[in-house]
Amino acid sequence: MTLAALTDYFDLNKLMGMLPNHSEHGKEIDHMLNFCHWFMLLLFVGWGTFFLVCVFRFRKSRNPKADYHGVRSHLSTHLEVGVVIIEAVILLGFALPLWGKRVNEIPDNEKDGALKVRAIGFQFGWHFHYAGPDGKFGRQNIRFITATNPLGIDPTDSDGGDDVLTGGVGGTLHLANHQATVVRVSSLDVIHGFALHEMRIQQDAIPGTEAPQWFRPVSNGEWQIICAQLCGAGHSNMAAKYVVEDKKDFDAWYKDSLAITQASLKKQKVEIEKQIEAEKAELAKKAAVHGSGHGEKKAH
Numbered sequence: 300m301t302l303a304a305l306t307d308y309f310d311l312n313k314l315m316g317m318l319p320n321h322s323e324h325g326k327e328i329d330h331m332l333n334f335c336h337w338f339m340l341l342l343f344v345g346w347g348t349f350f351l352v353c354v355f356r357f358r359k360s361r362n363p364k365a366d367y368h369g370v371r372s373h374l375s376t377h378l379e380v381g382v383v384i385i386e387a388v389i390l391l392g393f394a395l396p397l398w399g400k401r402v403n404e405i406p407d408n409e410k411d412g413a414l415k416v417r418a419i420g421f422q423f424g425w426h427f428h429y430a431g432p433d434g435k436f437g438r439q440n441i442r443f444i445t446a447t448n449p450l451g452i453d454p455t456d457s458d459g460g461d462d463v464l465t466g467g468v469g470g471t472l473h474l475a476n477h478q479a480t481v482v483r484v485s486s487l488d489v490i491h492g493f494a495l496h497e498m499r500i501q502q503d504a505i506p507g508t509e510a511p512q513w514f515r516p517v518s519n520g521e522w523q524i525i526c527a528q529l530c531g532a533g534h535s536n537m538a539a540k541y542v543v544e545d546k547k548d549f550d551a552w553y554k555d556s557l558a559i560t561q562a563s564l565k566k567q568k569v570e571i572e573k574q575i576e577a578e579k580a581e582l583a584k585k586a587a588v589h590g591s592g593h594g595e596k597k598a599h
């Protein structure tokens with residue numbers, strides 16, 4: 300039996316109550332965590348035993364006079380060097396390559412058919428903005444923000460024509476099984492944390508920046524989105540769901556949601572156009588009044 304098989308058999312992650320993994324890359328993370336947990340257990344027992352041995356061996360009754368040479372054996376030095384080497388292997392051999400893969404190889408919409416969605420935290424919930432089949436998020440501007448358009452998506456921008464906006468307080472993030480998924484995480488107010496434990500991803504939501512995270516779900520299911528930063532009085536109620544479903548169910552959901560989002564954006568666009576027309580008429584009226592006044596003056 301290899302060491303890997305042995306550690307998989309004695310799954311400390313499970314014993315410690317870690318939620319089951321449902322993402323493609325999660326296995327590698329779990330494997331590393333399990334190894335770390337075993338190593339920490341070994342260190343805990345090892346150093347604990349060492350401490351107790353020292354307390355017993357160097358007790359006052361046995362050593363009434365201090366020994367100015369101290370320990371002559373090099374055992375503890377060798378042990379410490381051994382621990383440093385194992386930790387270096389964990390960090391350089393496992394953790395950094397795994398991290399590199401997560402941050403350097405972010406899949407693309409066109410090349411890899413990745414689903415692109417933004418998760419924007421607020422006190423207290425998440426907005427989800429899907430880029431749609433074109434992989435481009437609609438332009439945003441603060442002046443387009445309304446109750447139904449909380450992210451200020453520009454209703455006149457064609458890139459936003461296939462976008463879906465959903466979420467809100469207690470909202471649900473829909474994902475397609477087996478599709479590479481890129482979630483760009485940000486925040487409208489304070490720092491939140493976007494954590495999908497079953498997908499083994501977590502990212503701080505920091506206002507003013509957008510941090511991409513990616514994963515590939517491998518099971519259908521419904522789980523909780525956890526806010527992983529204490530973000531205010533309503534933090535514990537910042538509950539949201541995410542659903543992983545078959546691609547055809549996801550597509551059907553997307554079609555329905557697209558109609559809702561686009562109808563709302565279209566309504567906003569019509570209102571904006573009306574407003575522009577009204578402003579133009581107002582300006583024309585002012586110009587006419589000013590123009591005639593000027594003319595009268597000239598006549599005098």
Ligand SMILES: [Cu+2]
Pocket residue numbers: 420421423490491492526527528529530534537
């Ligand atoms: Cu939060």
